[in-house]
Amino acid sequence: MPDESNESIDPIDRLLAERSCERLTIDFVHRLDLGDPGSVAELFTDDGVWEWPHAQRRVAGREALRRYFGSRPSDRLSRRLMTNILVSVTTPTTATATSYLTTYRVDGFVDGMVPPQLPTNVGHYEDSFRKVDGIWLLATRTTHLAFGADTRRLPPPSGS
Template sequence: MDLESLTPTDRLIAERACERLIVELVHRLDLGRPETVAELFTPDGVWEWPAGDRRVEGREALRRYFGGRPADRLSRRLCTNILVTLTSPTTATATSYLTTYRVDGHTGGLLPPRPPTQVGHYEDAFQRRDGEWLLAHRTLFLAFGGPTERLGRAERG
């Protein structure tokens, strides 16, 4: 089967499955299940940041990496402008924009607004394996970035 033989409905379903992975990933990171992010990747999946010369490869390494997130970290990621392109019936690519708000040292409560910690975009590659779409490769490109703020005593809930 080639790309041209897919029906419009098949294309939409594949594109939506890839979009769903992008959204599911940020939900898991921000809403308390970061160690499960690795399940969204292929067993040999990669997450990398070329500008920081960082690369995490393989599901077990990804599980350790995301599971090592500070317990007192509060973050919210906004992913927008998600553009998925099918490259074959079992592969796709996507570009999505991100804005990350993040602090460490959070113990609860509402915080005053802050500027974002990161603004940039992701470039993703997806593979369909055993009927399931998974992330095969995610690359982060930052246009703006800074250190994660650590809250002082007065700001802790």
């Protein structure tokens, strides 16, 4: 059954909302990898939540998010790849998204190039967004890892 509130959204407003949410998804990883990690909190609503069920982590509220992401080790080098970002605008002020993530990370980085590494994490984010005072923000972000660091310990595949 079609959602009448969803169908009543102007196509241009829908497009702008989708693009704003996509931009938030990408800005999140840019701030972690290339900017000030604590500033990630600015992308969340005041009551925003970041969850990682596998690790049993939950951080709620903008100030707690700022402390959490700001505590990232200064010698950590990371690069995250975001793909398959699919945003669904549910109302004029709410949206959801799923996006795939791949993280490469080295702790203890000093300088120079790093030898090729396997990804540290491979999974997806499930996000909800809320438009507050005309600005789209993350309301919740849940991290789901399909493959993680433990994959490095798997034996090599046997030839068939």
